[in-house]
Amino acid sequence: MKHIKKLSASNKRWIAVFAAVIVCCILSIILIKNIGGRTAVIYKDGREIARIDLSRLTESYTIPLDGNVILVEPGGIRMQSADCPDQICVHQGVLHDTGRIVCLPNRVLIEMQHTKDAPDAKAG
Amino acid sequence: MRCTVWKNKVLPFLCVCLLLLCCACGRTEKNSASFFAMDTIMQITAYGGTDEAIAEAREAIRELDVLLDATDAKSTLSLLKNGDLLPKTIREPLQTAQMIAAATDGALDVTLYPLSDAWGFYTKNYRVPAQTELQILLKNRGKFSVRDGRLSCTDGTKLDLGCVAKGYAAMCAAEKLRQNGVQGAVLSLGGNVQTIGRKPDGSDWRVSVADPLHPDGTVCDLFVGETAVVTSGSYQRSFTENGKTYHHIIDPATGAPAESGLLSVTVVCADGTTADGLSTALFIMGMERGTELWKSGSIPFDALWITEDADVYVTPGLAERMEQSNETYKKAICIK
Incomplete structure (x- = not known):
């Protein structure tokens, strides 16, 4: 866990970008599955x-x-x-x-x- | 130093994860078709494979429908005579039916056409034949055997492969799908279910079992891999006369609808033809003889029996693969 605290600013940005993309993907999967129910x-x-x-x-x-x-x-x-x-x-x-x-x-x-x-x- | 680890190892790893996630978003192409054949409705859903996959599977079913139609006097099956060489598409389902007949002490019988006809199950002009009529029809129904691929039969033998035709057709259609690159599919030929592979996400297929008292509803869900799931039940075709209901599954011992105390039997086994014929045989045999057959191991299969008392019995192979959803029926008992 120790090394996470020492992340540089650029790495933090990268992580934020990845997190955002992954959340978008999950959201879109959920949305796709709910379309056309009736x-x-x-x-x-x-x-x-x-x-x-x-x-x-x-x-x-x-x-x-x-x-x-x-x-x-x-x-x-x-x-x-x-x-x-x-x-x-x-x-x-x-x-x-x-x-x-x-x-x-x-x-x-x-x-x-x-x-x-x-x-x-x-x-x- | 730690920064290098991040840049060289963790970031590429995250990139790959992201790529995989995107691949999961773009699902395998799904094709499906609904159509009518063999006097019932059929549905095929296939994942992956070529565009022709479903069309070819459908054509295979249509060909078998024409070939194996016992009610059509001009079908290849109806025109068979003593000494004729059997085509592969008749020999294969016939062999399976004979194998089941031998293992079940004749509970499955492909020479009952005159009996089903007398009850009106082909023409839908239903009637209750007299006992004497049934006895005469049973006595005269003919005998047959297959030697070196040729049919040897007595006069008056009329073969009816209806008890295995849909299961066999499902197997042939599944083979066509596989040849066309389909890796996952589910076929339902009027309630005869056959699966290929697994679902695109790798999970099991969920096949529900019809409620024999209210066929629009379900009794339970079965979670299965590549297999056949076939149900025989008294509810599937029947008529009522003078307050008594007569169903279409004729017991070769009496010539009348089987009275075995069962509402339906569902068979799960790898071979679709066997599953189809065996579900009919198990319905006729009843609980006791059916469980004896399972214990003997002469044909490997899993089954789910539903009795007239709303009891549900399953073989151990199905016990952990089922989820009951209907409170009309008692909790399933696992036979041992």
Whole structure:
């Protein structure tokens, strides 16, 4: 510890610069990881159709997609109706932060973009 | 003197640290795709590798989907006749299924197509067949064997590799990703999970296990390296008639949905095809026979069983790799 006390002025400056850069790096990593927490992505047949930031919505609207109608609301998204026989997607209700809605017969997928705390995959 | 140490040793060291930190900021490129195949939804997320990596993996799955589709009368699998030479893509999953069948006293059976069909699980025209009908279908379901890579089977044999197809497809897709330089990836083929390497930051993959009572939720998270994680559960496909629910996992002993006291079984093992087939077999076998199989060591695997009484059992290899998150289920008991 003794030698730290005897640092020259120029060395102190260097240390200050490094400390500042490192703090900036850490801050930017934290910022990057927190962006895009509530974005819903809609796919049809594996192709991306729309990407919607739910946190910025002010009013609701619907997206017709062949036999499906998707309802987008401030803070949530759901399948309003579908012409498929099982209606599983409609019964799944509203997505807010995580999860996905799948309409297998019509090959539609609505997925909340991965947030920092989501698992990498789900078995089952 | 001390100043020299600072300038010559410590400052360069700090420079390197800073460079490394910057490298960590610029993360490995992440590519992902969601698509439909094998009557389910599939997702691939790959880190690094070429731009074609995911496209090629997807193409490999599509080819297997066409080849192994038992419900398509014109698929390569459906057109197989006695004496035919088996292509590699049928021989490999079939061999794994036979290996599991031998180790589990026939709990896994690839000749049950007529039974699943009678219950309506292919056409979705569900019905409850009479006992006599099931007995006749079981008796006439045909026998087969593979000799020198050729199929030898009796009339009426209809092979269905549905119990291993997704696990096998996941392995083939993973191989395509590796060939294209991918070092870390997670594939989910309708809930059949296969991983490659580790996450870019070197940590384990976090794979959650679906809640069999409320499949939108999860029971626990598993932290795993490169492996396959596959769940078989009665909730995955079922129908209700006269207040009774019938699921899609047919017990070859009865021809009816297995009643083993389990809600789901999750298998973790290196080989994706084995994980897929074994999860089905373990579901049919129930807790007691399943743990006996694990103890025998004839197939190395880890598993997580969830019973109808909300008990959770795990093998020691998973006990320290899991984090339970659902209070509906009891604390996991480690089998020994």
